[in-house]
Amino acid sequence: MTTSTLNRPQLIWRALVLPAALVVLWSLLDAFGALNGDIIVSPLQVLKTSYEGFADGSIPGATIATLLRALVGWTIGASIGLAFGVLIGLSGVARGLFDPSIASLRQIALFAWIPLLSAWFGNGEVMKITLIALGAFFPMALGAQAGCQNVPAPFREVGRVLELDRRATLTKIVFPAAIPSILAGLELSLNIAWLGTFGAEYLIGTGYINGMGDGLGAYLAAAREYARMDQVLLGVLFLALIGVALDRLVIGFSRRLIPWRMP
């Protein structure tokens, strides 16, 4: 049976096989006393910690703080990236002005911006959001630029022979042709923003001083500090789950937005 003949629930069950097997293996190892409590705690312990985390509100609180931070940074970065990308993709002058600089800045690893940004903005929220936005900016700008620049020549020619004016050429030919590339940029920018959010929370600042408001990254940093392996595992688990959920959300949205197929 190929994947395409499976329906959605079947696919979901299949995707859960590996994680479930790992949990079983983990439990067995624990049952036989093979786990060193300092490095890997038991599944039961993680479950208990997550119950406590939910009961005192620290896990949902941190999750919401992280999500909010990610979404704000992503929205800002992706919006500016979209505008820039479209501009550079459409205008030769703008491309000449900005493209070389953007291409160079893009080579700087996201976390290498931290020293510079913290010198400018301190270690507060402004700095974190800026870092996340910066991460989201580049893939979005690149996707939008590529999409607007690489409209297949045959489609452009259709616009020419139908004497479409500039506005109609943009709305009926260039932008639709660019949408797949723009959405790819959007997906990637969300990925990077999510990574950047964790990095910002984990690396910047002074630890878990503001409590749950500092997010999952700070929660993890604190957990590591106090050697709370149960909390570390829980935090990682949550980051992964939310990352996957965000990714799926954007992909689902993309599919809905482009029902057509390129020839």
Add this chain to the structure above:
Amino acid sequence: MADALTLSRPKTVEVGSVQISDVSKTFRVEGRTVHALDDVSLAIASGEFISIVGPSGCGKSTLLRFLAGLDGPDSGRIAVDGEVIDRPSLKRGIVFQDHRLLPWFSVEKNIALSLHSLAGSEAEKRERVQYLIDLVGLSGFEKALPHELSGGMSQRAAIARGLAPRPPLLLLDEPLGALDSLTRSYLQDELLAIWEREKSTVVMVTHDVEEAIYLSDRVVVMEPRPGRIAKIFEVSGKRPRHRDDPDFVTIRREITDLLAHRRD
């Protein structure tokens, strides 16, 4: 079928005459020079139906692109109604060999796009689009996206898009190539009917010698490397023509012989 043409255009002056004089074009392909067209000259009268046949690579599409204004020759002159072509125009409609429907628009919207830059009310345009959809036999597929259509259906939608603005000069690049023989002969007759009604000039590239003779006033036979006109055949005989008429058979033999001969 009732004539539902609503985008009216005064038809007082003769339009759509073509003058092609000494047109040459070379392409550089992987370091080699390809003589796509070499010193091609051809005058087409207003209202004429011309077919171009010839082996692939003899410059048929290139010539059509020049007429559409999408490309220009290296040397020589191409004029429509005495005016040198320097850009595409809705007065010169082209149906591309690869149908080129926009994948993000439905059949309906693809056809309507060719009316976008024309004057006329939305209602008029909608009526015109529906008339053409019916004409090419795509009723029921108004909302279908191009990837949901067969090759033949896409080609028919592209023909509808080409016809919609009622261009005085209609350029068709193997428009019926992807169609089954039944649809094909139906659309040949529809094409003739439209041509007679609109009094437009038609330049059609085709692989099908019979189709060329059935439809055209003249059949231009081209040869490749370098691309040029080998011979032009006048087709007399009133329409509708019959494929087993002695004249029809004779001219078909002459053209196929010439094509077979030029191929070696």
